[in-house]
């Protein structure tokens with residue numbers, strides 16, 4: 001690393017996305033971070049610096065690969081890979097179907113940064129830690145996040161293998177007071193009370209539908225409401241019936257905390273769910289949800305998803 005000025009320049013470039021936030025509560029936050037083992041702003045900066053020192057370009061698009069969708073990262077040309085265990089102070093992935101590395105490379109010629117493996121609450125990580133890599137993306141210079149996930153389809157019109165573009169979410173864990181932004185606000189990332197009514201880029205959802213139609217995927221694509229539950233247990237029939245009444249279309253165990261963290265630091269967000277199983281809302285059905293099925297459906301849709309995401313990435317690159 002070549003000096004503080006260079007570091008500041010890089011970080012200012014990375015973080016200057018139209019919002020200049022006041023630096024507040026720096027000293028009191030430090031105490032909280034130390035006591036609660038929370039990543040300080042500087043700790044996130046250090047991780048970003050580690051990556052920036054080893055990657056000769058700055059992607060503006062970040063992709064989070066959902067369960068069974070790690071092959072999105074395999075599509076990158078000239079990949080530069082960082083296994084999570086090699087990145088200082090990074091958590092490690094513990095779930096099958098999440099390789100556990102950051103991959104930088106080009107998708108259809110566009111520089112991107114991929115999380116091939118994300119962190120879930122049920123792995124034992126608090127939500128702020130699950131979402132911390134989104135802040136690293138921000139510090140690296142990412143302005144647009146594409147979050148993907150595997151989810152159970154609750155909307156009866158969906159089929160296994162469909163793609164649900166997330167138009168909104170219900171933060172169920174937030175209802176119980178669990179939010180990735182809990183604790184002192186770090187104003188250098190964003191405001192104390194970020195709005196979430198515009199969390200998902202509406203124009204991009206519209207564009208993605210057009211892209212899907214053009215690419216022959218139109219019949220698979222819906223837009224809907226996602227919710228994240230803590231997991232790792234799948235849902236009971238009664239829970240699913242309740243979520244259906246609340247207006248949920250797809251149920252998963254991730255994404256919401258990443259989106260909240262991304263919007264907090266003013267990143268634009270596009271997210272979709274691969275419907276890997278239909279939620280069972282009938283007591284007489286003998287089937288059971290299982291992770292193998294989730295991974296299998298990811299594999300089946302591998303080529304379509306790569307194609308879809310690369311078209312979206314190209315569109316973004318031409319319109320940012």
Ligand SMILES: O=P(O)(O)O[C@@H]1C[C@H](O)[C@@H](CO)O1
Nearest residue numbers: 066067149150253254291294
């Ligand atoms: O990482 P995502 O949200 O894609 O993974 C889903 C939720 C659980 O981790 C797993 C269940 O099979 O898939």
Ligand SMILES: Nc1nc2[nH]cnc2c(=O)[nH]1
Nearest residue numbers: 150151152251252253294
């Ligand atoms: N919570 C939840 N997560 C999933 N991920 C993939 N399928 C499901 C599901 O049915 N429920």
